[in-house]
Amino acid sequence: MSKTKQVYLSDDVRKQNRLRIISQFRLHGKKSRTEISKLADLSAGTVTNVSTMLLDDGIIQVCQPDITAQANNSHGRPRVQLELNPDYRFVVAGSLTFNSISLSVVDYVGDKIAAIQEKVSLENLNGQDVAKTILTMLNSLEMKVTPSIFVLGVQGLTNNNGSEILWSPILSESGLKFADHLSQLSKVEVIVANDSAMIAKSLSKDQEYQDGTFAAVLMSYGIGLGLYIDGEPFHGAKSSASELGHISFEGNDGALCRCKKHGCVEAYASDYAIWRRANQLDPKSLPDKQVTGEDIAKIIQEAKQGDGPAREAIREAGRAMGFGLAIMFGLFDAFPVVFVGRGAQALDLMEDEIRKSLNEHFRFHKQLDVSFTQANDALIHVENGSSIIGLEWLDQQAAFGAS
Amino acid sequence: MSKTKQVYLSDDVRKQNRLRIISQFRLHGKKSRTEISKLADLSAGTVTNVSTMLLDDGIIQVCQPDITAQANNSHGRPRVQLELNPDYRFVVAGSLTFNSISLSVVDYVGDKIAAIQEKVSLENLNGQDVAKTILTMLNSLEMKVTPSIFVLGVQGLTNNNGSEILWSPILSESGLKFADHLSQLSKVEVIVANDSAMIAKSLSKDQEYQDGTFAAVLMSYGIGLGLYIDGEPFHGAKSSASELGHISFEGNDGALCRCKKHGCVEAYASDYAIWRRANQLDPKSLPDKQVTGEDIAKIIQEAKQGDGPAREAIREAGRAMGFGLAIMFGLFDAFPVVFVGRGAQALDLMEDEIRKSLNEHFRFHKQLDVSFTQANDALIHVENGSSIIGLEWLDQQAAFGAS
DNA sequence: TCACTTAATTTAACCCTTAAAAAATTACAT
DNA sequence: ATGTAATTTTTTAAGGGTTAAATTAAGTGA
Numbered sequence: 001m002s003k004t005k006q007v008y009l010s011d012d013v014r015k016q017n018r019l020r021i022i023s024q025f026r027l028h029g030k031k032s033r034t035e036i037s038k039l040a041d042l043s044a045g046t047v048t049n050v051s052t053m054l055l056d057d058g059i060i061q062v063c064q065p066d067i068t069a070q071a072n073n074s075h076g077r078p079r080v081q082l083e084l085n086p087d088y089r090f091v092v093a094g095s096l097t098f099n100s101i102s103l104s105v106v107d108y109v110g111d112k113i114a115a116i117q118e119k120v121s122l123e124n125l126n127g128q129d130v131a132k133t134i135l136t137m138l139n140s141l142e143m144k145v146t147p148s149i150f151v152l153g154v155q156g157l158t159n160n161n162g163s164e165i166l167w168s169p170i171l172s173e174s175g176l177k178f179a180d181h182l183s184q185l186s187k188v189e190v191i192v193a194n195d196s197a198m199i200a201k202s203l204s205k206d207q208e209y210q211d212g213t214f215a216a217v218l219m220s221y222g223i224g225l226g227l228y229i230d231g232e233p234f235h236g237a238k239s240s241a242s243e244l245g246h247i248s249f250e251g252n253d254g255a256l257c258r259c260k261k262h263g264c265v266e267a268y269a270s271d272y273a274i275w276r277r278a279n280q281l282d283p284k285s286l287p288d289k290q291v292t293g294e295d296i297a298k299i300i301q302e303a304k305q306g307d308g309p310a311r312e313a314i315r316e317a318g319r320a321m322g323f324g325l326a327i328m329f330g331l332f333d334a335f336p337v338v339f340v341g342r343g344a345q346a347l348d349l350m351e352d353e354i355r356k357s358l359n360e361h362f363r364f365h366k367q368l369d370v371s372f373t374q375a376n377d378a379l380i381h382v383e384n385g386s387s388i389i390g391l392e393w394l395d396q397q398a399a400f401g402a403s
Numbered sequence: 404m405s406k407t408k409q410v411y412l413s414d415d416v417r418k419q420n421r422l423r424i425i426s427q428f429r430l431h432g433k434k435s436r437t438e439i440s441k442l443a444d445l446s447a448g449t450v451t452n453v454s455t456m457l458l459d460d461g462i463i464q465v466c467q468p469d470i471t472a473q474a475n476n477s478h479g480r481p482r483v484q485l486e487l488n489p490d491y492r493f494v495v496a497g498s499l500t501f502n503s504i505s506l507s508v509v510d511y512v513g514d515k516i517a518a519i520q521e522k523v524s525l526e527n528l529n530g531q532d533v534a535k536t537i538l539t540m541l542n543s544l545e546m547k548v549t550p551s552i553f554v555l556g557v558q559g560l561t562n563n564n565g566s567e568i569l570w571s572p573i574l575s576e577s578g579l580k581f582a583d584h585l586s587q588l589s590k591v592e593v594i595v596a597n598d599s600a601m602i603a604k605s606l607s608k609d610q611e612y613q614d615g616t617f618a619a620v621l622m623s624y625g626i627g628l629g630l631y632i633d634g635e636p637f638h639g640a641k642s643s644a645s646e647l648g649h650i651s652f653e654g655n656d657g658a659l660c661r662c663k664k665h666g667c668v669e670a671y672a673s674d675y676a677i678w679r680r681a682n683q684l685d686p687k688s689l690p691d692k693q694v695t696g697e698d699i700a701k702i703i704q705e706a707k708q709g710d711g712p713a714r715e716a717i718r719e720a721g722r723a724m725g726f727g728l729a730i731m732f733g734l735f736d737a738f739p740v741v742f743v744g745r746g747a748q749a750l751d752l753m754e755d756e757i758r759k760s761l762n763e764h765f766r767f768h769k770q771l772d773v774s775f776t777q778a779n780d781a782l783i784h785v786e787n788g789s790s791i792i793g794l795e796w797l798d799q800q801a802a803f804g805a806s
Numbered sequence: 807t808c809a810c811t812t813a814a815t816t817t818a819a820c821c822c823t824t825a826a827a828a829a830a831t832t833a834c835a836t
Numbered sequence: 837a838t839g840t841a842a843t844t845t846t847t848t849a850a851g852g853g854t855t856a857a858a859t860t861a862a863g864t865g866a
Contacts, residue, residue: 479843
């Protein structure tokens with residue numbers, strides 16, 4: 001009936017409880033056995049048994065006695081704080097954009113212990129080349145540690161298990177398969193993931209979005225969408241993709257989109273679209289230029305001065321975005337939206353138009369009052385989300401893989 | 404971390420295995436212990452123990468020896484076929500439409516043992532009245548059995564746990580709360596569910612849709628959408644609703660929709676929209692008439708004769724529907740679609756337009772070749788889906804509720 | 807030093823599963 | 837008719853996991 005194998009062996013129970021306990025350490029950091037017992041709703045005895053195994057396996061370690069903790073509870077046998085062992089395993093979390101590769105090495109508690117970033121133009125490289133470039137970058141860090149998993153955020157469609165990229169605007173046809181090559185060369189698990197999905201994953205750990213239902217909208221070279229519904233990342237039936245950007249906003253005589261159709265939301269709200277309109281270029285042709293954060297910042301400056309092409313470009317972007325959100329909210333219900341990326345810098349200038357357009361197009365006339373916020377550092381969020389995925393994978397291995 | 408309580412008690416293991424075994428009986432009907440042991444991947448001993456308990460609890464029963472089964476395997480101790488006890492519990496599955504209430508009493512194996520249908524105009528009744536009407540109808544059947552749960556399919560938005568209707572086009576404001584009244588009057592659990600979601604649930608058991616990803620599109624008094632993604636019913640963050648019907652197909656100067664906006668998909672593809680256009684009425688006003696299946700059939704007849712308003716009405720419906728599907732597929736990936744309801748009778752006349760419009764508006768120019776099929780008897784599917792929900796609820800109770 | 811407090815470990819009891827042995831029930835050959 | 841083989845179901849014994857309770861460990865404070 002259900003696809004996941006049911007738990008019924010006592011062996012499986014033990015594995016579940018290992019994961020349960022590891023998850024508590026991941027969630028709360030340093031904790032004593034007693035605290036874990038309460039948090040995980042397991043008896044003290046079980047926690048003792050499992051932690052002994054986890055200590056033996058090197059998954060957790062005993063903390064150095066902490067002054068503050070000791071002073072806290074005066075009477076009785078003092079608690080022994082345990083924590084995840086940072087050196088247990090390592091994740092390489094990365095982000096591939098159209099002109100750069102960025103990699104971070106993250107230890108088992110989630111601390112970044114090394115990072116490197118390089119300008120690379122991906123679109124002309126094949127899969128083998130991309131894989132080699134990544135490994136060369138990693139070697140140049142001269143680290144003593146061996147990573148156990150790569151997680152790489154990329155713009156484009158990925159399949160649900162993270163094994164391959166189905167389509168990407170920043171990779172050549174032959175470059176799509178770099179994950180295969182990378183895992184062959186490195187002998188290590190490789191997961192590729194949609195960049196917007198990684199941003200959403202990263203934000204999902206923020207206090208602000210703890211109720212677990214929100215959208216991350218990435219406004220840069222295209223419009224990305226990462227959804228969290230009820231604490232779970234949403235993905236399509238077969239692939240990562242939820243394509244907010246290619247919803248048809250204007251008819252076929254609208255502005256030209258990268259996808260070669262006309263009138264998509266992206267053709268109004270992406271960086272190139274905003275830049276195109278602000279510079280009064282032909283909306284029926286695609287600009288050659290790679291729009292940067294500075295370009296957008298300049299447009300925002302101009303728009304703040306008063307009406308003019310720059311202001312109108314941002315208004316138009318807001319209208320398109322509001323339309324896209326209205327349709328999305330119709331299918332998923334309404335929820336908070338976090339805007340990320342270059343274009344998101346213009347959120348305050350855009351917000352009125354977005355809301356107006358959203359309310360105009362949302363079903364049932366019901367006035368919507370969803371929260372819009374803005375997050376900075378899209379790239380950091382992509383890497384952060386990737387490292388979270390990697391750590392989750394390691395936790396699973398730690399819980400189920402061992403004896 | 405996860406919201407559902409994890410399994411870790413040995414007690415829970417037994418409950419899980421009870422459900423496992425009950426589910427096999429539900430799925431396959433009569434089965435011997437040996438067969439169940441293989442199907443459920445549990446040892447013969449466990450199956451013996453659990454079945455003994457289930458027999459004691461009256462959840463399953465021993466079948467009358469079956470000739471065919473006996474002749475089957477000649478040697479050895481003959482298998483004893485077991486089956487769900489039809490009289491264990493009963494479900495009332497129903498459907499509420501704008502002008503009728505239809506109820507079926509279903510036994511624990513899923514057989515319909517009684518049914519009643521009445522013309523009732525719901526829109527003027529309050530919650531108490533609706534509840535009373537339902538109970539009166541049920542009483543008039545003079546059955547000896549007491550139902551354990553009501554599951555009722557209704558057009559409109561329901562919340563995810565089935566406890567209330569948030570919005571409905573067929574109920575008055577005060578009528579929305581009839582589920583509360585019904586459960587208070589009957590002292591029995593009441594679940595309200597979206598009609599299209601019930602249709603999808605019903606279809607999900609069909610062989611044809613066993614891979615578990617498809618959409619059911621209900622074309623009648625409005626456009627309903629029921630989604631199955633990966634074998635699981637999809638629902639929004641807070642409510643049932645996935646509103647395919649209120650996606651903006653034409654701009655604000657498009658045809659008038661029941662939701663009072665202009666240009667929605669529903670304003671072109673619902674029964675009243677098709678009828679309005681076929682009769683060359685003003686697209687900016689709503690027709691008073693309640694369109695029936697016969698009305699639609701007549702339009703289809705006319706359309707088959709050749710070009711004219713009827714033919715054009717159906718074309719327009721197809722275009723709007725294709726547009727809606729394109730947007731939905733962008734957010735969810737593409738998958739098979741089953742059309743149900745009055746309007747679905749016109750599927751063969753509409754299909755070309757749907758596909759053309761779909762391919763025109765779907766992202767990435769990729770040519771889509773999803774399957775479109777048509778299912779009849781929307782109402783039967785609603786009731787069937789509801790009874791499935793009810794039986795699933797009973798199975799849970801049978802597995803977890805008992806000692 | 808000794809009582810008191812709290813944490814962690816150990817123990818004993820219990821539940822569940824499985825594999826293997828035993829019992830039950832039938833077919834078939836002699 | 838009777839014994840043997842075949843097959844299903846039940847019973848039994850072993851093993852692993854959990855929990856509550858008892859015990860041990862390790863401090864505080866008078």
